[in-house]
Amino acid sequence: MILLLTCFLYFLKYEYWWLFALAGVGASQTLILTQWPAAKYGTIPTLIILFVAVVSIADHFFEKSNSRIRDRMTTFIPADSVQLVTEEDIKNLPDPVLRWLRLSGAVGKPYIQSVEMKQKYEIKLREDQTKWFSARATQYSTIQPPAFLWSLEMRVLLFLPVKGRDSFQGGEGSMMFKMFSLVPIARATPDTEINQSALQRFLGEIAWYPSAALCPEISWEPVDDVSAKATMEFQGTKGSGVFHFDPLGNLKKFTALRYMDAGDKFVLREWQVEVIDTKEFDGIIIPSKCRATWKMDDGDWNWANFEVLEAKYH
The missing domain is CATH 2.50.20 (outer membrane lipoprotein receptor (LolB), chain A)
Known part of the structure; x- marks a missing residue:
């Protein structure tokens, strides 16, 4: 459910969608581990979502750094x-x-x-x-x-x-x-x-x-x-x-x-x-x-x- 909400927020371009992604990845992988090895292949989409989330986090902080530089300039x-x-x-x-x-x-x-x-x-x-x-x-x-x-x-x-x-x-x-x-x-x-x-x-x-x-x-x-x-x-x-x-x-x-x-x-x-x-x-x-x-x-x-x-x- 959390991952579905994550996808919805991602397509809406909600700035902090990756917070839900991290929560969803944690919950999903926990369930996968409890059903290992039958559910082990579920780790693949989980890792893909994690990668996209990590990149988005890095992008978020990179843009925030740019904003701080600009704020100092406008001061x-x-x-x-x-x-x-x-x-x-x-x-x-x-x-x-x-x-x-x-x-x-x-x-x-x-x-x-x-x-x-x-x-x-x-x-x-x-x-x-x-x-x-x-x-x-x-x-x-x-x-x-x-x-x-x-x-x-x-x-x-x-x-x-x-x-x-x-x-x-x-x-x-x-x-x-x-x-x-x-x-x-x-x-x-x-x-x-x-x-x-x-x-x-x-x-x-x-x-x-x-x-x-x-x-x-x-x-x-x-x-x-x-x-x-x-x-x-x-x-x-x-x-x-x-x-x-x-x-x-x-x-x-x-x-x-x-x-x-x-x-x-x-x-x-x-x-x-x-x-x-x-x-x-x-x-x-x-x-x-x-x-x-x-x-x-x-x-x-x-x-x-x-x-x-x-x-x-x-």
Whole structure:
């Protein structure tokens, strides 16, 4: 009876269905043991239900951990502000950046405090991988203080579910990916290389929240008529990258020397994100389709293609 109730709650997507599953598994297996060996094969469906329940428990706590990270981020968001980005604010920026901010629609609109996005990905986990893994991601970013939480769901080898997150908070970066939300397959904890790499990711992604170009943590210097170097320093972590534009001010790509995990060590390699297409969200024109590439010794590794499906600004 408990297992039937468990199935009903599972299909209703009740958050805590697994509590009933554990109770049902315990009761079922107790009865099976009393009728052993005649009922021994009943252990098989019981173990299947137990496995699904354990995975759901792991998934539950993984999502709760994400929620705690986001809650910490929202704690520091200032009250709603009507302060607008003005021509006076942007007048000292390099000309390519100035043209970009005007073209994006950021000038004349309120400073962005946070953005929440839904994204679609194609990912290659290895340089020699031929087929793409499809994935869905959500990202929440705050501007003051600079932070982001990116969470991903994908399946590898056709059916194995993987969940992961990448985050930047307080000047520190971290990353965790788990199969079935249970078995760690990749992990990075805060250190000099991880922190700098996460900061550079935040820096490149101001393309999605253009008014962040005016953050006090970011300084600009011109490179030429169509590119400018941005340097960001926050909580003891520092990194830089170059934004490349066309003559009109459309953002074309972001490049940076960024630390890459090479197995037993981190190595500096050029990281490039190219803008394939743009789209307007809430009156702001941002990159909607992009291609991410590592410049390797033996050629380019296009490891990710992604699309912004939704962007909500606050």
